[in-house]
Amino acid sequence: MSNNEHDVTRRQFLNYTLTGVGGFMAAGMLMPMLRFAVDPLLQNKTSGKMVAVTNVSQLTNEPQRFTFKVKKVDGWHTFEEQKIAYIYKKENGEILALSPICTHLGCTVSWNDPAFPNEFHCPCHGGRYTKSGINIPGTPPPEPLHVYDQKVKGGTVYLGEDHPRGGS
Amino acid sequence: MKWEVKDIEMYLQEKQYIDSVIIPLIPFSWGGQLLHSVREGEYIQILSKEIEKQLRGRVIMVPPFTYLRGESLEKSLERLKNWENELKESGIQFIFYLTSDADWKQIETQLDKLLWLPAVPLEHIESKHRVKFIDDGVGDLLKQITQEWQVRVQN
Ligand code: FES
Numbered sequence: 001m002s003n004n005e006h007d008v009t010r011r012q013f014l015n016y017t018l019t020g021v022g023g024f025m026a027a028g029m030l031m032p033m034l035r036f037a038v039d040p041l042l043q044n045k046t047s048g049k050m051v052a053v054t055n056v057s058q059l060t061n062e063p064q065r066f067t068f069k070v071k072k073v074d075g076w077h078t079f080e081e082q083k084i085a086y087i088y089k090k091e092n093g094e095i096l097a098l099s100p101i102c103t104h105l106g107c108t109v110s111w112n113d114p115a116f117p118n119e120f121h122c123p124c125h126g127g128r129y130t131k132s133g134i135n136i137p138g139t140p141p142p143e144p145l146h147v148y149d150q151k152v153k154g155g156t157v158y159l160g161e162d163h164p165r166g167g168s
Numbered sequence: 169m170k171w172e173v174k175d176i177e178m179y180l181q182e183k184q185y186i187d188s189v190i191i192p193l194i195p196f197s198w199g200g201q202l203l204h205s206v207r208e209g210e211y212i213q214i215l216s217k218e219i220e221k222q223l224r225g226r227v228i229m230v231p232p233f234t235y236l237r238g239e240s241l242e243k244s245l246e247r248l249k250n251w252e253n254e255l256k257e258s259g260i261q262f263i264f265y266l267t268s269d270a271d272w273k274q275i276e277t278q279l280d281k282l283l284w285l286p287a288v289p290l291e292h293i294e295s296k297h298r299v300k301f302i303d304d305g306v307g308d309l310l311k312q313i314t315q316e317w318q319v320r321v322q323n
Contacts, residue, residue: 105178105185105225123314124226125185140185 050151050158053085057155059095063088063111063120063131068159085148085159086111086120090132097148098133099162104140120145169228170220179228188227188313189260190283191251192216193267197237205237208268211287216266218306223313227264245275252280262320264313281316283309 053068063086072081087097100109100120107124115121119136120129128136133145149160169175169186179186194209212232220229233251235244252263263280265272268287276282285305290298 102225105182107225108222122225123310123317124223 050149050160052156053097053159054087054157055155056095056152056157059087059089059157061089061091063098065100065111083159084108087157088131095150095152095157096132097150097157097159099146099148101146101162102127102141103135103143103145103164109145169224171229171231175224175228183259186226186228187260188223188262188264188317189255190216190219190227190229190264190266191248192229192232193248193265193269193272194232194234195237195269196234201237207289207291208287211268211290212266214290214302215285215305215309218302219266219309219313222306222310226317227313233265241271241275245278248279262316264316266309281312283312285309 049071051068051070053066058064066085066087068083068085069080070083072079084100085097086100087095090096098120100111101107102109102122102124104122104125104127107122107127109120109122109127109129111120112118113121116128118131120131120133122128122139122141125140127141128139129141129145130136133147135141135144144165146162146164148162151158151160169179192212194212195205196209197205209232216229216232220227233248235247248265255263264283265279265281266283268285270284270286272279272282273284276284285308288301288305290301293301
């Protein structure tokens with residue numbers, strides 16, 4: 001008798017647990033679908049944001065290296081990515097913020113290497129760019145360095161995404 | 169480049185430009201040396217990530233070569249040489265070994281190019297100084313790597 005009772009409770013127990021597990025599995029499948037649907041909205045919010053990088057008073061006519069952090073979403077994983085910008089003031093007072101990612105195969109270029117004064121130089125295959133980021137013909141890069149979106153507010157320089165620019 | 173399909177597809181297309189591989193050498197152990205091993209491993213992984221980012225157009229960062237700390241150096245070296253041969257046969261010109269394990273320095277001359285630097289106990293360093301420490305370490309390694317590229321071009 002008591003055996004029988006045990007059987008019932010065991011079956012009930014199994015039922016409950018299996019429903020529970022099934023529920024988890026269903027949730028596991030549905031959640032990513034939901035994320036896919038909503039993700040573009042979420043992403044726009046984070047990627048469209050501009051980040052304070054430095055003060056205008058810090059800028060000179062010489063490109064200077066600044067680092068800043070942006071939030072990135074990769075799948076379900078949010079992380080902070082460190083970015084670099086070379087920023088300077090042009091003759092006409094305009095601010096130019098360049099991305100140091102070489103347009104050839106993506107190494108990081110540096111400014112004013114002793115062997116390449118007043119240029120951006122890529123350590124990987126000798127890519128070279130002028131001060132304003134224009135690729136020097138005869139070196140591997142196919143296009144100029146990308147330029148960051150930027151705005152100045154209350155004396156602070158904010159940077160956004162970087163974009164290719166036409167023509168070389 | 170990373171050990172990821174997207175990057176390796178690019179490698180296959182642009183092979184003539186990508187002639188270098190970095191192999192992190194990371195010891196494994198448990199027991200008394202556990203924390204020591206983990207610290208060395210973590211430090212090397214952080215540096216690898218940063219170096220990959222800066223030199224990704226010419227370098228592939230491959231999965232770490234791991235070995236038991238108790239394993240004899242000759243044995244590790246023998247296994248490592250198999251990796252080296254595989255890479256050399258496929259046309260990779262430069263192989264850099266990145267490690268914090270000082271044991272490798274004893275056989276440095278038998279390796280293509282050993283990049284050794286002592287692990288820093290990052291967990292005891294304030295976060296703003298941590299960035300500086302890593303930057304310095306990375307800068308030093310980049311210099312060694314690009315120097316090697318230049319030296320061999322001239323020879
Ligand atoms: S990645 Fe810069 S020149 Fe090739």
